[in-house]
Every structure is written in C-alpha cells, then in structure tokens.
Amino acid sequence: MEKKERYNVAVVGATGAVGQKIIETLEKRDFPVGELRLLASARSAGQQVTFKGQTYTVQEAVPEAFEGIDFALFSAGGSVSEKLAPAAVERGAVVIDNTNAFRMLPEVPLVVPEVNPHKISEHRGIIANPNCSTIQMVVALKPLYDAYGIERIIVSTYQAVSGSGQAAIDELKEQTWKILNNEPIEPKVLPVKSLPRHHQIAFNAIPQIDVFEENGFSREEMKMINETRKILGDDKIQITTTCVRIPVFYGHSESVYIETEKSFDMEEARSLLASAPGVVVVDDLKEQEYPMAISAEGRFETFVGRIRRDLFHPRGLNMWVVSDNVLKGAAWNAVQIAEYMVKTR
Amino acid sequence: MEKKERYNVAVVGATGAVGQKIIETLEKRDFPVGELRLLASARSAGQQVTFKGQTYTVQEAVPEAFEGIDFALFSAGGSVSEKLAPAAVERGAVVIDNTNAFRMLPEVPLVVPEVNPHKISEHRGIIANPNCSTIQMVVALKPLYDAYGIERIIVSTYQAVSGSGQAAIDELKEQTWKILNNEPIEPKVLPVKSLPRHHQIAFNAIPQIDVFEENGFSREEMKMINETRKILGDDKIQITTTCVRIPVFYGHSESVYIETEKSFDMEEARSLLASAPGVVVVDDLKEQEYPMAISAEGRFETFVGRIRRDLFHPRGLNMWVVSDNVLKGAAWNAVQIAEYMVKTR
Known part of the structure; x- marks a missing residue:
C-alpha cells in the first residue's frame, strides 16, 4: 500500500x-x-x-x-x-x-x-x-516471555457475554430482569446459538465457549492454545486452558499461571509488566486495587494485577489479566x- | 457420646x-x-x-x-x-x-x-x-488421590456471593436491580464487609475473597492450600489457588488442574470419579451437559465434568467441579x- x-x-x-x-x-x-x-x-x-x-x-x-x-x-x-x-x-x-x-x-x-x-x-x-481471550493474555505474557522464556501456561477465563455478540448481551439483560421478577426464562443464545441446547447465563457460570473438539477441549480453548504459540512463535510452550462464560457484559478476566524457563526476580517481573506497551499494572492489595471487568470496560489497555510468586514452584507466577474483549480483544x-x-x- | x-x-x-x-x-x-x-x-x-x-x-x-x-x-x-x-x-x-x-x-x-x-x-x-471451596475440591480429588497420588493442583474458583452471607446475597440482588434500572449503586458488603473499600459485584468478577496475606495470596486462597493438605494428610502436594467472586447466588464452580504422581488411564479416572461417594459426574459434551452453579443449587452432591487429559503433560488432568457452597460447602x-x-x- x-x-x-x-x-x-x-x-x-x-x-x-x-x-x-x-x-x-x-x-x-x-x-x-x-x-x-x-x-x-x-x-x-x-x-x-x-x-x-x-x-x-x-x-x-x-x-x-x-x-x-x-x-x-x-x-x-x-x-x-x-x-x-x-x-x-x-x-x-x-x-x-x-x-x-x-x-x-x-x-x-x-x-x-x-x-x-x-x-x-x-x-x-x-x-x-487473534481471538479476544488470546490477545489480552499475550499482551501480558510478552514482557515475561522476552525476559525469562515461558515453559507452560495454565489459564482459566471469566469471559463476558459480549464475546458472543449483541444477541448475547440482550439475552443476559433480559434474562436477569426476568429472574429478578420471578418470570420464566427461555435461554436461546448462550453458550452457542447454533447448537441445540441453551443454558441460563444470568447468575450462573457456563463452562462452554464455542463447540467442543474430540479431545474434550472447546474450540475457544484450542484457539487460546494454538494462537498463543503462533503469536509468540514458540511451539514448545505447554498450555492448558479452561474457558468459561460468566454474567458480565464487557471485559474478559483471566487467571493466568505461568512457569518461566529462567528464574525471575519478582520486583523485576513486576516492573517489566508495568513498562510493557499496552499494559497497565493495577496491583495494590492494601488499597484493594486489582483489575476488574467493570473498570476495563471502554479502555484500550490490558490490566494486570494479583501478580505473585507461586508458593511452591520457584519459577511459577500468578496474575489476573483483564481487558475489554470487544476493544483490545x-x-x-x-x-x-x-x-x-x-x-x- | x-x-x-x-x-x-x-x-x-x-x-x-x-x-x-x-x-x-x-x-x-x-x-x-x-x-x-x-x-x-x-x-x-x-x-x-x-x-x-x-x-x-x-x-x-x-x-x-x-x-x-x-x-x-x-x-x-x-x-x-x-x-x-x-x-x-x-x-x-x-x-x-x-x-x-x-x-x-x-x-x-x-x-x-x-x-x-x-x-x-x-x-x-x-x-x-473446612472452608466451602476446599470441601468440594477434595471430594472430587479423593478418588484420584487414592488411585494415582497428586503432585500438584492449580485451581481457579468462580464463587457465589452466598459464601459471604445473607447481606451479600441481598447486595447482589439489589445492585443488579439498580443497574438494570440505571440507578446509582453503592457497594457496601463485597468483597469483604469489614474492609474500607467495596466493589460492584453485579456484572463483574472480583479477584478478592477475604483479606490479603503478606505473600500476595488472599486468606481464602491460603485456606484452600492449607486445608487441602491437612484433609488429604499430605504436605507434599503443591497447590496454587486464585479465588474469585462472581455474580452467582448459590454454587461455587472450580477450574481444577492436577498432576498425578502415577500415570492414569482416562477411562479409569472417569469411572473412579463416577463411583466416588458424594460425586456425580455430569460430562456429556455432545449433549452440552456439564456441571453448572444453577444446577447444583439445593443439592448435596459435588458435580464433576469437563474431565479431560491435558494435551501436553502426560499426568495432567483438568476438571470442572461445582457444588452448593452453603450445603456441601x-x-x-x-x-x-x-x-x-x-x-x-
């Protein structure tokens, strides 16, 4: 061009x-x-x-x-x-x-x-x-990957309904309203519109996003695995994913556990995250500050908090990664x- | 007696x-x-x-x-x-x-x-x-622990507000109602009533349950670690926990990843779970059947599904564990x- x-x-x-x-x-x-x-x-x-x-x-x-x-x-x-x-x-x-x-x-x-x-x-x-849940995770992983390498990732997601489009947003709103009014509900959109069965999302957690593959993982889970390896250009990373829909309108949250290749210093890891492009560290436990879906809504950045060293694995690190799934995602x-x-x- | x-x-x-x-x-x-x-x-x-x-x-x-x-x-x-x-x-x-x-x-x-x-x-x-989030996890772990031993556990929770008592149940209901009516809200109970700051739980996920310890883990996360080791009578198990409150009234869900000591056969593991006391396996992906908080409400059992072998670690197994936190929990x-x-x- x-x-x-x-x-x-x-x-x-x-x-x-x-x-x-x-x-x-x-x-x-x-x-x-x-x-x-x-x-x-x-x-x-x-x-x-x-x-x-x-x-x-x-x-x-x-x-x-x-x-x-x-x-x-x-x-x-x-x-x-x-x-x-x-x-x-x-x-x-x-x-x-x-x-x-x-x-x-x-x-x-x-x-x-x-x-x-x-x-x-x-x-x-x-x-x-890439897929929304992959994008925010790799933004947070990148500075750690560059500094220490990453051997494995175990991630569980808390995904907003907007990932399934406007119909899912409308469904959560209407269904919630009806439940609070003690009216009967009839789920029609989530977890996957085109599949035969639909489940209540209001006041619930649905461990299915997209269809299931033969190996027992959902397509969303496989996307996170395959896309992360492709984006980081590293097919040695071992990745385990569990993708879950929760009653949130905008903003995916992710509980991310990683094991690095090299050992890391906790304060250095934290400062690498804080200076990484697109990342905002929100991590002040005394002030009860950590990333949340409602705070990420409407923002372009990926928010990272609850950063802590694993208590048992010397190269294990946990973090909580949140971003607006329809914006950065x-x-x-x-x-x-x-x-x-x-x-x- | x-x-x-x-x-x-x-x-x-x-x-x-x-x-x-x-x-x-x-x-x-x-x-x-x-x-x-x-x-x-x-x-x-x-x-x-x-x-x-x-x-x-x-x-x-x-x-x-x-x-x-x-x-x-x-x-x-x-x-x-x-x-x-x-x-x-x-x-x-x-x-x-x-x-x-x-x-x-x-x-x-x-x-x-x-x-x-x-x-x-x-x-x-x-x-x-024990603590609610510990109980349902160890019920699901027990048959696998007895058969194969467990080296490590990495768990992320999706916990219902009823774990914080009636005031939290009332807060979720009232807050949800106000948000749908475009009225201002003022969180007063969650995540921890006695702490200075409170966060919106409706249409959100809060990565804090109980107060934080010096090591960066919350007390709820430490309970899951310490109690699981005490109940299983095994202080060699390495455990990582991330505890999160989501807008659900009753029923905690848990994304549980384990690594066993001995290798396991997938079908045997599944049948051990199915015959374990207090466990009901709900795991038919073709029929989109898996445990969900709303299905566990009012039940005494612990429901286990999304049982699948890890794609990379030969002794890695994932499952989704749900139970009514005020009943079995x-x-x-x-x-x-x-x-x-x-x-x-």
Missing part, C-alpha cells in the same frame, strides 16, 4: 457488536479515513450508522463493494470472511480479519501489535486478528494494526 | 444464611433431633424459626445455653466460636464448627466425611468443617459429620 493522506476503509459487519466498536474506535483514534464504506448482510443493509457526526447507510457486502478500498476490517463471522476477504484482496485492499477463518494459516500473520508487529509486513493481503486490535501500517509506511 | 434415640442439638448462628440451611438440612435428613436449641447474637434473639412445622424462638448464645446439648453446630463467625465452643465442650457437647477458628489446630480434626471420616474419632470436643457437611457420629456409634 502506498503512503496516502487518507485511506478508504470498509467495515464488514458494521451493524454487529464488534463492527460498531470498530467505527467508534476509528473515530476516537482519528484514523485518517478517506471514504468509509459500511457493509453488512443484505438483511442489515439500509440501516443508518453515524461516524464523526455524519450519517452513513449500511450497504450489502458484495465483492464489488471493495473497489478502491485500502483497509477492509472484517467482523461478520468466519463464512463471510472466507467468501469476501479474497474478493477484497483481489481489489487491492488489505484485509484485517477478526474471525477464525484464516488465523492458523501459515501464510497469514496473526498479529497483536504490542507482541509481534514485525509479522505485519509479511502479509499477502490478509492479516488475522477485537475492534481496537484491528484498528491498531491498521494504524501501525499507516505509521510505518 | 453415648448412643441415644435422639440427640439434643444447638445451632449457633441460627438466623444466618448457613444456620438456616443447617436447620433445613436437619429436617430434610430427618436427623434424630431431641431438643433443638436455636442460638444467635443478642441482636437476633427473639426471632422465630420453623423446624418440622414447629416454631422456635431464637435465644441468645451464652455459655449456659449449651447445658445438656449433644451436638453444637457453630456458624456465627470465628470470634463467636472462639468464645463459646470451649463452653459447649465443657458442658459435654461435640462442637462441629463451620468457622476458620480451629481448622488448622493439630488437635482438631478437619473433616469431609467422604474423604477422611476416620479423623472424626480423634476429636477432643471440636471437629472443624457448609451446612450439609456439618450435619453429615453429626450423622456419621450417630450411625457409627
């Missing part, structure tokens, strides 16, 4: 939870947008969306819609990306894809700008945005990749 | 969340209650409580109230137990104590009937009920100890 004053941007899935946040983030960051083309399925076409005080009409996402586009940011589901991303690339766009469609392809860079920005230049048209990471490309041109 | 037809029972903290469940459980299990004496602080004395259709007036808990009592079940906080349990023991009662007051004293048995019932007979008047475990003593007389 040549250097320009302004870049034409297409947002695919513009009416979805992540698409909306992409548009908000482009505005908030004052991204040098030339033409903005908001695209969605035929069903959502015709809806009105505001960007910088101007009203845009959402158009149907068809191959021709990518004519003249510089950046195409996709977040309309894997099948839409599979179908339309190649069409966008053919027309000269760089695709930044939020879905699972291309992440593990060897020729597609899987990028978190704080962690592996050097991979961006290797793209052949498509750059993949999706919209902001995608815009951040585009910003990086614009700035390094 | 001599064998009797019926036993005089005192419930200390009879008006609290756990005390109420103890009374319900005594009724549900048809425990051979002779006289029932319901005790509480002077502030709660005079309240009326129903047991088997009969109304009882709550009396003030004073040393003389234990005259003629066989079993005294305490759940009114550590300071009440410290003050009154010795008075009950002096008067010939067996104290089953739900608080943290005596758990780690070497001469006090810390008992989960499915795990170490043989310790009951060693008591010198006081038997301690408190009231039922206490009554169960009394039942065991009555039956084995």
Whole structure:
C-alpha cells in the first residue's frame, strides 16, 4: 500500500457488536479515513450508522463493494470472511480479519501489535486478528516471555457475554430482569446459538465457549492454545486452558499461571509488566486495587494485577489479566494494526 | 457420646444464611433431633424459626445455653466460636464448627466425611468443617488421590456471593436491580464487609475473597492450600489457588488442574470419579451437559465434568467441579459429620 493522506476503509459487519466498536474506535483514534464504506448482510443493509457526526447507510457486502478500498476490517463471522476477504484482496485492499477463518494459516500473520508487529509486513493481503481471550493474555505474557522464556501456561477465563455478540448481551439483560421478577426464562443464545441446547447465563457460570473438539477441549480453548504459540512463535510452550462464560457484559478476566524457563526476580517481573506497551499494572492489595471487568470496560489497555510468586514452584507466577474483549480483544486490535501500517509506511 | 434415640442439638448462628440451611438440612435428613436449641447474637434473639412445622424462638448464645446439648453446630463467625465452643465442650457437647477458628489446630480434626471420616474419632470436643471451596475440591480429588497420588493442583474458583452471607446475597440482588434500572449503586458488603473499600459485584468478577496475606495470596486462597493438605494428610502436594467472586447466588464452580504422581488411564479416572461417594459426574459434551452453579443449587452432591487429559503433560488432568457452597460447602457437611457420629456409634 502506498503512503496516502487518507485511506478508504470498509467495515464488514458494521451493524454487529464488534463492527460498531470498530467505527467508534476509528473515530476516537482519528484514523485518517478517506471514504468509509459500511457493509453488512443484505438483511442489515439500509440501516443508518453515524461516524464523526455524519450519517452513513449500511450497504450489502458484495465483492464489488471493495473497489478502491485500502483497509477492509472484517467482523461478520468466519463464512463471510472466507467468501469476501479474497474478493477484497483481489481489489487491492488489505484485509484485517477478526474471525477464525484464516488465523492458523501459515501464510497469514496473526498479529497483536504490542507482541509481534514485525509479522505485519509479511502479509499477502490478509492479516488475522487473534481471538479476544488470546490477545489480552499475550499482551501480558510478552514482557515475561522476552525476559525469562515461558515453559507452560495454565489459564482459566471469566469471559463476558459480549464475546458472543449483541444477541448475547440482550439475552443476559433480559434474562436477569426476568429472574429478578420471578418470570420464566427461555435461554436461546448462550453458550452457542447454533447448537441445540441453551443454558441460563444470568447468575450462573457456563463452562462452554464455542463447540467442543474430540479431545474434550472447546474450540475457544484450542484457539487460546494454538494462537498463543503462533503469536509468540514458540511451539514448545505447554498450555492448558479452561474457558468459561460468566454474567458480565464487557471485559474478559483471566487467571493466568505461568512457569518461566529462567528464574525471575519478582520486583523485576513486576516492573517489566508495568513498562510493557499496552499494559497497565493495577496491583495494590492494601488499597484493594486489582483489575476488574467493570473498570476495563471502554479502555484500550490490558490490566494486570494479583501478580505473585507461586508458593511452591520457584519459577511459577500468578496474575489476573483483564481487558475489554470487544476493544483490545477485537475492534481496537484491528484498528491498531491498521494504524501501525499507516505509521510505518 | 453415648448412643441415644435422639440427640439434643444447638445451632449457633441460627438466623444466618448457613444456620438456616443447617436447620433445613436437619429436617430434610430427618436427623434424630431431641431438643433443638436455636442460638444467635443478642441482636437476633427473639426471632422465630420453623423446624418440622414447629416454631422456635431464637435465644441468645451464652455459655449456659449449651447445658445438656449433644451436638453444637457453630456458624456465627470465628470470634463467636472462639468464645463459646470451649463452653459447649465443657458442658459435654461435640462442637462441629463451620468457622476458620480451629481448622488448622493439630488437635482438631478437619473433616469431609467422604474423604477422611476416620479423623472424626480423634476429636477432643471440636471437629472443624473446612472452608466451602476446599470441601468440594477434595471430594472430587479423593478418588484420584487414592488411585494415582497428586503432585500438584492449580485451581481457579468462580464463587457465589452466598459464601459471604445473607447481606451479600441481598447486595447482589439489589445492585443488579439498580443497574438494570440505571440507578446509582453503592457497594457496601463485597468483597469483604469489614474492609474500607467495596466493589460492584453485579456484572463483574472480583479477584478478592477475604483479606490479603503478606505473600500476595488472599486468606481464602491460603485456606484452600492449607486445608487441602491437612484433609488429604499430605504436605507434599503443591497447590496454587486464585479465588474469585462472581455474580452467582448459590454454587461455587472450580477450574481444577492436577498432576498425578502415577500415570492414569482416562477411562479409569472417569469411572473412579463416577463411583466416588458424594460425586456425580455430569460430562456429556455432545449433549452440552456439564456441571453448572444453577444446577447444583439445593443439592448435596459435588458435580464433576469437563474431565479431560491435558494435551501436553502426560499426568495432567483438568476438571470442572461445582457444588452448593452453603450445603456441601457448609451446612450439609456439618450435619453429615453429626450423622456419621450417630450411625457409627
């Protein structure tokens, strides 16, 4: 892509939870947008969306819609990306894809700008945005990985419903309301809309995110394992994941245990985290300060706290990692990749 | 204690969340209650409580109230137990104590009937009920420990607010209601009522249960570590804990990773769990069946699912353990100890 004053941007899935946040983030960051083309399925076409005080009409996402586009940011589901991303690339766009469609392809860079920005230049048209729960974890792991190496990771997640889109947000709100009013509820969205059974999320914890694989891990759990190894460029790291949905609207929390390769000094580890890009350490136990989902909502950073050495394993370290799953976990990471490309041109 | 037809029972903290469940459980299990004496602080004395259709007036808990009592079940906080349990023991009662007051004293048995019932007979008047999050974990660990040994445990909890008593239950309900109505909230109870700061629990996850120790772990996390080692009678087990409060009313969930000493066969491990006392395996991924807090509410058992071999460590196993924290985690475990003593007389 040549250097320009302004870049034409297409947002695919513009009416979805992540698409909306992409548009908000482009505005908030004052991204040098030339033409903005908001695209969605035929069903959502015709809806009105505001960007910088101007009203845009959402158009149907068809191959021709990518004519003249510089950046195409996709977040309309894997099948839409599979179908339309190649069409966008053919027309000269760089695709930044939020879905699972291309992440593990060897020729597609899987990028978190704080962690592996050097991979961006290797793209052949498509750059993949990792899964939300992976992104925030690798942002927190990166400074420790660079300093000490990481042998293994054992992580349990506490994930917000917004990771399943607007329908899941609406379901949590409505279901909670009904339960407090002693009305009957009928779960329809979570844990996985397309599967036959649905479970109550209000006042509950559901140990299923995405479908299950044959090995007993869910696809979300496998994404965290495979993507973390790809992003850190290290397939020796042993990773165990348990992914759980809890009744939170925005902000994933993660209980992360790691074992480093080399021994570490606790104060040094803490200060490496504090100075790492994209990381904010919130860790003052006397003041009862630690990262929480409600504090991370609306923020771009990854918050790290409860940092402590394991009591038994000399190279074991625990931390609590929280970030806004639709911002750093999706919209902001995608815009951040585009910003990086614009700035390094 | 001599064998009797019926036993005089005192419930200390009879008006609290756990005390109420103890009374319900005594009724549900048809425990051979002779006289029932319901005790509480002077502030709660005079309240009326129903047991088997009969109304009882709550009396003030004073040393003389234990005259003629066989079993005294305490759940009114550590300071009440410290003050009154010795008075009950002096008067010939067996104290089953739900608080943290005596758990780690070497001469006090810390008992989960499915795990170490043989310790009951060693008591010198006081038997301690472990912490709720410990109890359900050791019930699930016991069959695996016996068969394979356990080298290490890494657990992250998803704990219900009822663990902090009725005030926390009320706070979650009221706070949720206000947030849905866009009214301002003022947290007053969670995470720890007596500490200066309080945080929103509705639609949030709070990584603090009880106060923090100097080592960076919370007291709840230290309880899980120390009590598990005492109950299993094995101080070689390495344990890492992260305890988190989530917006659930009843039922603690736990993401438990273990490494066994000997290698295990996955199907055998699963069948050992399925036949273990107090354990119900709920683990059918095709049918999307796994333990959940809302399904465990009101049940005495510990539910185990998401049982799977680690993908990297040959002796690593993950599971998801759920139980009703005020029943198996408190009231039922206490009554169960009394039942065991009555039956084995």
